[in-house]
Amino acid sequence: MLFEFRDMIDPAKLPKRRKYLNYYLLGFTDGEGCFSISIKKQSDTRYGWVVDPVFHVTQHKDNRVILELFKRVLGCGRIIPKPGQEEKILQYVVDNRRHLSEKVIPFFKKHKPIAKSKEFEHFCRIVEALENGEHKKAEGLKKLIIMAYDLSDERKHNVEEIIQEIERRAGASETIR
Amino acid sequence: MLFEFRDMIDPAKLPKRRKYLNYYLLGFTDGEGCFSISIKKQSDTRYGWVVDPVFHVTQHKDNRVILELFKRVLGCGRIIPKPGQEEKILQYVVDNRRHLSEKVIPFFKKHKPIAKSKEFEHFCRIVEALENGEHKKAEGLKKLIIMAYDLSDERKHNVEEIIQEIERRAGASETIR
Numbered sequence: 001m002l003f004e005f006r007d008m009i010d011p012a013k014l015p016k017r018r019k020y021l022n023y024y025l026l027g028f029t030d031g032e033g034c035f036s037i038s039i040k041k042q043s044d045t046r047y048g049w050v051v052d053p054v055f056h057v058t059q060h061k062d063n064r065v066i067l068e069l070f071k072r073v074l075g076c077g078r079i080i081p082k083p084g085q086e087e088k089i090l091q092y093v094v095d096n097r098r099h100l101s102e103k104v105i106p107f108f109k110k111h112k113p114i115a116k117s118k119e120f121e122h123f124c125r126i127v128e129a130l131e132n133g134e135h136k137k138a139e140g141l142k143k144l145i146i147m148a149y150d151l152s153d154e155r156k157h158n159v160e161e162i163i164q165e166i167e168r169r170a171g172a173s174e175t176i177r
Numbered sequence: 178m179l180f181e182f183r184d185m186i187d188p189a190k191l192p193k194r195r196k197y198l199n200y201y202l203l204g205f206t207d208g209e210g211c212f213s214i215s216i217k218k219q220s221d222t223r224y225g226w227v228v229d230p231v232f233h234v235t236q237h238k239d240n241r242v243i244l245e246l247f248k249r250v251l252g253c254g255r256i257i258p259k260p261g262q263e264e265k266i267l268q269y270v271v272d273n274r275r276h277l278s279e280k281v282i283p284f285f286k287k288h289k290p291i292a293k294s295k296e297f298e299h300f301c302r303i304v305e306a307l308e309n310g311e312h313k314k315a316e317g318l319k320k321l322i323i324m325a326y327d328l329s330d331e332r333k334h335n336v337e338e339i340i341q342e343i344e345r346r347a348g349a350s351e352t353i354r
Contacts, residue, residue, distance in 0.1 A: 013291055015200055023197040024291075027204025030243070063292040066207070114190055114201075115240040 008068045025073060026111040028066065033057045035116060035123035037148040039157065047166040051135055051144045053127050054095045055104045060088060067092035076103045100127050122151045138170035185245045202250055203288040205243065210234045212293060212300035214325040216334065224343040228312055228321045230304050231272045232281045237265060244269035253280045277304050299328045315347035 001011040002018060015021045038052045055077075059066050067079045070092045076099035082089040094104050105124055113120045126144055134140035142163055149159045178188040179195060192198045215229045232254075236243050244256045247269045253276035259266040271281050282301055290297045303321055311317035319340055326336045 009291075013289065013294065015203075015288070019197065020200040023192055023200035024204035024207070026192075027201035027206075028208040028292075029204070030201070031205040031208030031210075033208075059292065066292050069291075111192070112190065114186075114246075115205075115236065115243050117190065 005069065005072065008072070009065050021069070022073065022107075022111050025070060026108070026113065029057060029108070030113050030115040032059070033116070035113075035119050037123065037126055037151065039145055039148055039155065039162065041157070046136075047138060047141055047169050049141070049145065049162050049166060051126065051130065051141070051148060052095065053097070053100055053123060053130070054093060055100060055123075056094070057092045058082060059090055059092075061090050064090055074099075074103050074107055097127065097130060101131055119151060122147060138166050142166055182246065182249065185249070186242050198246070198250065199284075199288050202247060203285070203290065206234060206285070207290050207292040209236070210293070212290075212296045214300065214303055214328060216322055216325055216332065216339065218334070223313075224315060224318055224346050226318070226322065226339050226343060228303065228307065228318070228325060229272065230274070230277055230300060230307070231270060232277060232300075233271070234269045235259060236267055236269075238267050241267055251276075251280050251284055274304065274307060278308055296328060299324060315343050319343055 001016060002014045002021060003011050005011060005014060015024055034054075034056050036054050036056065038054060040050050040052055041048065042050045057067060057070055064079065067090055071077050071079060074094065076096065077092055077094035079090055079092050081087075082091045094100055105127060108120055109124075126147060129135065129140065129144055135144055145159065145162055145166075149155065178193060179191045179198060180188050182188060182191060192201055211231075211233050213231050213233065215231060217227050217229055218225065219227045234244060234247055241256065244267055248254050248256060251271065253273065254269055254271035256267055256269050258264075259268045271277055282304060285297055286301075303324060306312065306317065306321055312321055322336065322339055322343075326332065
């Protein structure tokens with residue numbers, strides 16, 4: 001039995017082995033988790049926009065223990081009230097890029113998403129590109145934003161306008177230079 | 178590798194062992210599945226109401242393979258377009274009571290829900306009670322309906338009205354008898 005979790009849950013309620021728990025969490029993620037890439041306006045950055053990868057799992061506060069299991073197994077992240085639904089809904093969130101690339105991604109490369117395989121693949125490519133600093137040049141940043149929009153088009157901002165702003169700012173900084 | 182699923186998915190995309198796949202499906206169920214008890218008006222039955230346990234998992238049609246995995250592993254059920262969202266959403270449904278008690282319930286007694294443990298426990302008790310014919314008497318039916326309402330109160334019908342109708346019909350049939 002998984003006694004290492006006994007401070008949060010009766011181990012009899014858990015799968016018997018750590019490996020089984022890992023696959024349980026994989027299945028839970030494939031159903032309820034999200035490898036999301038948000039594109040945020042941030043005027044004080046060079047190009048005005050940032051690419052922000054976040055892994056999160058949402059759950060009713062009655063099931064907080066599931067989010068605690070994620071936090072313990074992945075060894076990172078935090079549990080917060082879900083913005084806008086603070087009363088009832090919690091979210092397990094990992095947005096620290098080092099934690100994403102050193103903890104979350106390796107876990108899901110070992111225990112591969114099925115339903116969210118494409119979403120996860122994009123997520124890995126974007127985190128890796130950010131780790132390589134590709135977003136520091138206008139071309140790289142534009143490529144990442146377009147990739148994120150390909151993955152999900154339910155977005156607040158219009159991609160053409162973002163690209164135009166990046167190009168305008170890149171042009172301005174060229175001129176200054 | 179799980180070659181027995183190669184007609185529906187590349188086995189390289191699946192967990193390596195059947196046991197891992199079982200825990201994956203458990204996790205998926207704990208996130209996205211539903212052990213539901215619907216209470217339906219059915220005027221041509223003795224008391225006018227029936228208790229209908231259904232296990233279902235909902236998923237976008239792009240992820241049909243997940244539902245196929247459930248169907249294959251549990252060895253029962255069917256995949257249908259979700260009523261009202263036929264275009265995009267599919268549902269894996271098991272509503273046959275024998276399949277619920279001989280296949281679905283034993284699977285989840287072996288691979289126990291964590292987030293949905295209470296929901297599953299109620300589900301088992303209700304299926305078992307139906308198997309024992311407890312719903313055939315007015316008292317038993319009332320007890321089952323109250324138990325279902327305790328589990329979830331997001332329901333169309335008012336429980337007092339249902340109970341009153343059962344009692345009225347039970348009283349009428351007593352008088353006739």
